[in-house]
Structure formats: C-alpha cells, structure tokens
Amino acid sequence: MSATLNDYRAETPTWCPGCGDFGVLRAIQRALVDLEIAPHEVLVVSGIGCSGKLSSYIGTYGFHGLHGRTLPVAQAAKLANRNLIVLAVGGDGDGYGIGVGHLVHAIRRNVDITYIVMNNDVYALTVGQSAPTTPRGRITRSAPYGTPEEPVSPLGMALGLGAGFVAQGFAGNVDHLVAIVKAAIRHRGFALVNAFSPCVTFNPEFGYDYLRARLFDVDQDPGYDRHDAMAAMRVLSEKGGLVEGILYEDPAAIPYDEALPQFAKEPLVAQVAPLDDATRQAVLASFGVTS
C-alpha cells in the first residue's frame, strides 16, 4: 500500500501564517508520496531555525540536531544504511553561514543525499538579523546602518565546486518545487536545492510578489541545457541569481557510497558483528603473532 499525504503529517506546524516553509514542507510531502516512498524509509535531518522545525512536521524519521550540522549527520546516516532516503533541510543561515564548510565537503564527497535549503535571506528564529544571503545595504536588527557584506552566491559556489545536482525552487510555486525535489531525490549523489521560502515576518521585502515577478524558469526554456554547467553559471549571472528550476545535473556522477567497492554488500546497519576468525588471525599476524 503506498503512502498518502496523511502519512506525512505529524505535529501541527508553528510557523507564521504565510511562511514560505509551509510550501517547502508541502512540496517535500508530495514528492515523497509521488515517488511511492513510505515515511519509515525516510530520514529527515534538520537544522536550527524556523526551517529546522520541518522534521517535526513531516512524520518520517527525523533528527533535529545542531545549528549548521545537518550535512555530517545526514551523510553518515546514509553510509550506515544505504536503504534509507536521507534528506537534509535547514535555513540559509544554517547552510550557508555556520554550516557552509560542511556544504563544500558534502559536494566533494558526493554521498547520495538531498539537501534542501529554505532560503529567506534572513535569520528568522533569532528574530531578524542579517543572513549570509542578505543583500548588501539591507537594514536588519544586526545591521541597523545596512548590511555591510556582499551576499553569498550558493548555487554559483556549488557549481564551481563541481556539484552533480544544483536546483532552485520557490515556496510560492509548489508544483514546480515538487518536480525539483523529486528529481533531486532520484539523482544519484549529492543534490542541492535552494528553495526561496519567504519570511513574511522578518523579511517581507523578499516576499512572494517580489520573487514571482522576477524568477526566470529555466525548466520552461526549451533552449536551456541542464547538462551544461557553464550555461548554469551564465544564467545565474544574467539573472542575478533569480532563476528557478534544475540548473545543472550530471547524470554520470558516481556517489561516494557506490564508488567504494566494499559498500556493495548489504547495508552496514545489518553488519554489527565481531571479526570472523580468519580476519582476526590476520589482525593478530599483523601484530606479530604467529599461529
């Protein structure tokens, strides 16, 4: 029996009415139902922030860990049990600020997980400070005279690092986000989805109308080649990052866990046992014991 949306509903969300995170949650729920995955087959690792609450609302197995540390947990869980569908979710502060080092290495390592960043250009749970995505000059609680730094360009960075799947979605366009999340989960290897998720309370400037008026949808552009990383770089640069869709996918990317021959057997979670006799003898021999 395949799962329904109801199976993917747990606690009642405590987000503000109109928060973009509702749209992201709905998109992930629908993607999992469409892919005929059951909730117990999924682990959602979430960060700290308004966005990080998502793991409480989705009804799958979940880990709501430390601020910025979703990716180490998610990658390790996948290596422990390759049968799990592992998603990491969190805010832009979580992923591009405090946790950005892990993102760099998750891209290099290419473990088969999906990372969805709920990007609202602000630190919301801590009530409105600048985020690494906040545009230069924007006034926030931590920058009353205007944010002094340039914002990060997460997708450009991911492409530059050789990420195998790079996409951008929008909580105001759930149908499209469903398609993007499904493709990200199906992609073999690390998949990054930057999902614009407006914070109606602390950053209304970066809201639904603003985004809807500006996002350029590459998936609707018949001339766009998603297997061309340079094309992705170009469109990001031309549109100032305001694009939507699957920007880049490398179907030939080989995930970390598939590249290691020893992982071919059953998942490690089924293999918690002492050494077999032959291996123990080999270990003893390496320490100089002759039998």
Add this chain to the structure above:
Amino acid sequence: MATHRHFMSLIKGGHTHYQVRVSSRPVFTAGDRVDILVAFDHGAIEHDAHRLHAGSIVLADQAARPALPAGCPASLVVLDFEALAKKAGSPILANTVALGASGALLGLASEALDDQFVRRFGSKGEEVIAQNRLAYRLGWQSVAGLGLRPPGKPEKPPAAKRLLLHGDEAIAWGAVEAGARLFFAYPITPASEIMQWLAVWLPKLGGAVVQVEDEIAAINGAIGASLAGVRGWTATSGPGLSLMQEGIGIAAMTETPVVIVDAQRAGPATGLPTRPEQSDLNEVLYGSHGDQPRIVMSPATTADSFVVIQAAFNAAEKYQCPVIVLTDLNLALDRQTVDLAAFRFLPIERGEIDTVPGNYGPHKYPRFAVTEGGVSPRPIPGVPGKTFVATGDEHTPEGHITEDPAARVEQMRKRLRKLDGAATLGDEAIWYSGPPGADLVLVGFGGTYGPIAEAQEELVAQGYRVGHAHLRLLRPFPAAELARLLGAPALVVEQNATGQLAGEIRRQTGAGNLRSVLRFDGNPFTAAEIVGEAREVLEA
C-alpha cells in the same frame, strides 16, 4: 618489551629518540635507566647523559664528534656509521648499521634479523633486503670483536603468543571486534594512528574511514551513523575535543549512543602537540553546556585499551548516551609486547534496540518514554510504524518539542537517572593492588599506570606498605569505592599543572588527605620520581 617514542612537532631537526626496554617479565614503561645509548648526534648524548650509569655503553657516530660530559661514568664506543652504511650501499643504511652494533652488544647473531628485513622491506625488492643484511653485519662486526660486556641481558621469557602494539592500535582493533564499521575523524596527534589502522582494515570489513572536514563533522557523523543503527565513533585529541563539545550535548539530549576517544596531549591550544599530558580531565567531565548524562572510561594499559573500547560501545548503546574513552599520548603511541591472553573479548550488547515493526501514526511512537531506569527502546530508522524525531529541543515522550515545565523536568530526570547505579565496567571501575590497610595509596588514571605500578613495586620492595588505585571509570565516578580505599593518605599522580584528578576526588569523596605529584613539562613520569615523592610522605 616496552618502548617510548620521544618526538617533536617538527618534520626535520630537533631531538627525537626511541627507547626500548627488554625484560623477561611484563613491563609497562620504557624505564628510567639507559644501558645502551645509540647516538647519531651530540645532542642525543647530552639529552640522556643523566640516565647513564657505570655499566652503560654509548655507541656513537664518529661524524657527531662524540664526547661524554665530564663525570659521566659510561663507556663510549665511537663507530663510523656513515662509512659502514656507504659500504653496504647507501648512507641511509646508518640506522641498520647501528642496529647491527646494538645486536652484537645484546648477543644476537649476525643473521638474527635476516627474516625481519624480508618482512619489512620485501616490497622494495631483493637489493634493499641484501643491503640491509649487509649493513647489519657490518655494524655487528664492528662491535662483536671489542669484547664489550652488555650491561644486562634478559632471560628468554616463557613461550606465549605475544602482540607488539600500541594503545591506538589496541583501540582500533577493539572497536572492530565490537562491530564498529564506520569511523569519522580528522587527523591529530596522537589519535591519527587509530584512523590509519582503520583505514587499512575497515575497507576489508565492508566499512570505511571517513576523513571529514573537521571535528565538528566527525562527532556529528558518528552521531548520524549511530542514529541509523551502526556503532558510530570518532577519535581525537584536545583541540578536536574542544570542537566536539556541542556535539556531545546533542548526543546526550537526543539519547543517541556515540563513542569518542580523546587521546590527550599537552594543552592548552596547540600546547606541546607531541608530548604527554592528562589535562583534558575537567573538560571530559564537565565540558558541553547543560546538564547531561555521560560516561567516561580510561584504560590503564595497552591491553586494557582493547577491553575498554568494547565496553564503551556496549555502554553507549545500553545507556544511549555519549561515552568518552580518555587515553593519553604515551598509552596511545608507545608500543609494548603484550600476551594475547590479556586481550579480553566482550560480547556485543546493544541495549534496547527496537527493530520490530509497529503501527503507530506519524510521530506517535513514544521514543522518549519515561521509564524507571531512564532508558527507552530505540527504533532504528527503517522500522515501519515507529517514526519519531530525535530533537535537541526539549521534548515530550513522543519527541514533540515542548516548553512545558513538567515535561521538561520529567525528561531531564529521565536522562540523568540513566546512569544511577550504571554497571559499565562491572566491579572493575578501579584497579587496586596492595596490602589491606596500606600506609599510602598511589592514585592515578590512564597512561601513568606503568610508572605508578613500578614505583609501588619498588616501594614494597623497600618495605613500605603502599597500595595503587588506578581509576578506569571517571563518570559515573566510583566515589564510594574510592572512598573505601582512601582510608590512608593518598598521593595523586597526574600529568597536569592543576591537579585535576585530585580536585575531582576531593569533590566526589570529600577525602582530605591527598597530596599531588604533578608533571606538565612534556615528559612522562619516571617511577623513580614517584618513589621519591612517596617516601617523602611516608617518612614525614
């Protein structure tokens, strides 16, 4: 055989030495005395001259223009290591020449190491083997004819299967015996040898070493792996442990098992990165914010490292909390010969792991059910009908985030009471040896076991009634057990500047009659200095 490697945080230059002590009975330290000193530079003689005695022989390279300091009673034998090495094929063979010279002194045959060279250099080809054999012989011949008498030669010990390994290797091997197949770490002295051993063996066992970007990723990786149902773990030293503090807390709060090895070195900051110290004790006992359950174990010997790491994995799963295994640089890196019989294999005990499908609705399963013992069954992700979220926010028994005061108090108490009366090392939380009603008890933990045990032996031989209590468990602290042993005055021997163990003993037992022997100069304790300090107390 016991060895000690003295090295500096440099790749070239500085003073480095390797000390080897041979005995017909088990020894746990490389000893205080030097019988044979092989010196390649003048500094080597100066560095250890104070440990030479009238029977000592110094084999020194001519190129170093060696001379003994005034008043040094040892005999100096000057050899031309370099010329002999060149004669054997390459100046790089000077080490092997010196080995041959020492072999002759110890009465080994001129072909004694022929097989060893095959084992060691086999992959480098016949020529390298032949050159090493020749170099050994040339060194051997240069000394064999001199009629020197070795200062002492041990009897051949009774036949037994013996291993030559250090604590890091014992820990790594113990972990794979405990079923751990995923290891997450970032290189650091003196823990890297754990990673390096596992990097060789884990791929053969279906597992992997994941060399992560930092220690924050290491601990979070270990936690993620454990959450998913394997035995995740990591190993580090002080600087890495400091980065792991927040992670230790999330494991405690989410009741996820995790094992962390802290192989201590001298701090703070980078401190003396290649030198021994035991100054992380307060950090492992008190680090990470908030009130949280934690187990801290500390192996005393190389073989004990093997046992304790297995116990650590069992305890982490049984009590669903972080377990820190505290070792130190000497224990971690000094190779020793150990009888195979000393390596105890513990059965794998996984505690309340739940793999039975249920039919709970989404997040209705009471993963954090309030139980009498504080531990609740732990489903592994993948089990149908028991989904839950493990959150670092305070939560209800079903794992729902809550700020309800009663729920908070109930969960906090549940987590903390898990370790009430926990039996993690059975009745071996403290190793005690000595007469009942001793006049003085030497107390220590970790890698000081060797020097303290030897000091005790010496004191007993001198007619003193002295005991030795070595703590293997530091959390939960075996207060009652230690208090019973501390009827007598105690001398607390530890490698740090502030007496962290003594402070903990005072806090936990109220014992007042403690004196500290501290060392924090970057060198290991010697038995002799402990004997001296003990006699001062005993004769006061």
